[in-house]
Amino acid sequence: MAAKDSMKNIEALFTSKKKGDVVTLENIAKELTKQPTAAQVKKIHKFATDSKTKIISASEYAKFLTDKEKKKLAETRKRLAEGGEDEFDLNKEKEILEWSRSDSPVRMYLREMGKIPLLTKEEEVDLSQTIEEGEDIILDAICSVPYLIGYIINYKEPLLNRERRVKELFKSFEDEKASSDDENAEEPTEENEEKKAPKDDKRVKQVVDSFKALEKAKKDWMKAREDLDTFLETETDPVAILHERLKIAFKKELLKKALLNLGPTSKLINELVKAMETALTSDDSFDKELKRLEYKLPLFNDTLKANHQKILDNIINMDK
Incomplete structure (x- = not known):
């Protein structure tokens, strides 16, 4: 383009x-x-x-x-609240009563479906846009936290060492012609191993190249945003500020594309969420995760901590 x-x-x-x-x-x-x-x-x-x-x-x-x-x-x-209840319609109520007495499975199904209001054309468009926006927000959220990208990159070695199945975590490594499960595979022989070797080499190269691209995109994005806070302290021109923020957004978009090229599955996303939940609820891991986030994200500065302490003191000293 x-x-x-x-x-x-x-x-x-x-x-x-x-x-x-x-x-x-x-x-x-x-x-x-x-x-x-x-x-x-x-x-x-x-x-x-x-x-x-x-x-x-x-x-x-x-x-x-x-x-x-x-x-x-x-x-x-x-x-x-302002409109109040709908006006009573005798004919409508009579019709509903007749339907409610019927034990026909078809009528029972239609009666239940009739309780669900249909979407208008505008509402369908809004719903479609909301779903797309939700997917973007999830990806942006993952790409906004360097630790989560690092967590994904850490999957490379287990995949290369065959400790994890590639297709469970990343869609982009699926075979063009899906084969049957591993349990139904043929017994390994020297001839089979020789046939599989080129395919395995291709798979290994694909994994290495894809993760290398993701890691490079992450480094470029982090480098682009490192000096943003310092830049904002001295710059007042809105166009210059927008330029700096767009440069970072562009690097982030490249990072997102690198992640999409890997094709993370829902299983991988669930593992990411569970890993964060486990880390944040364990006794000693919360501080570790806090430090990881604090290293690159300006979330926990001294002013914010002081404000939180004031709120905590007010709660403790609150009258019963």
């Missing part, structure tokens, strides 16, 4: 938004084929200004969706 096409897609992204909507850095980075230039960022900033759209990060967008859902729920409750 040429640079002009990228900018056209980004412009279309902003023009499709309504006043007050948001666009994420990550969605902009998806349209870029290479690191954004200062001239491109200046145009992107103008797109946002003209469309009255705010540019935010993926984590900020997750919070935005939560707040939006809360607001929508509050409005629904308010509307129901």
Whole structure:
């Protein structure tokens, strides 16, 4: 994709938004084929200004969706409270009563299905977008924590040593023609081993190359964001700040693509979650994980710790 096409897609992204909507850095980075230039960022900033759209990060967008859902729920409750109960319809109630007396399996099924409101066309589109956004948020969340990427990279050796089955964890290593389970495989012979050797070599190379690409993408992304806090302390120009944040978002997009090339399965995602839960609930691992996160993420600074201590003191001293 040429640079002009990228900018056209980004412009279309902003023009499709309504006043007050948001666009994420990550969605902009998806349209870029290479690191954004200062001239491109200046145009992107103008797109946002003209469309009255705010540019935010993926984590900020997750919070935005939560707040939006809360607001929508509050409005629904308010509307129901003001509208009161539906008016009584004798004919409708009579029809429902006749259906309820029937023990026909078909009618019972249809009666239960009738209780579920159908989605409108707009609601179906919104649901589809929400699912896609949810998948993006999960991937962005994984790619935002260096420790989790490191955890995935640590699978390389067990895979190469055949301690773990590749296809259980990564979709991209599945055979083009799926074979039967290992239990149904032929007994190993010297002839079979010779036939499998080239295939095994290809698989090993594929695993090594894929993990190498992921590790490189992680290093590039972390290097790009290392000096962001220092940069923000001295820089006030919104275009320059946007340029720096977009460069980091672009590196993060490359990291996400490297992760998608591996094709993590739901089993791997579950293992990641369980590993974090186990680490955070054990006696001594919480501090270790805290230090891992603190090393690269500015989550636990002195001011935040002091504020937490004040809140804790207030709770302890609270009257019964």
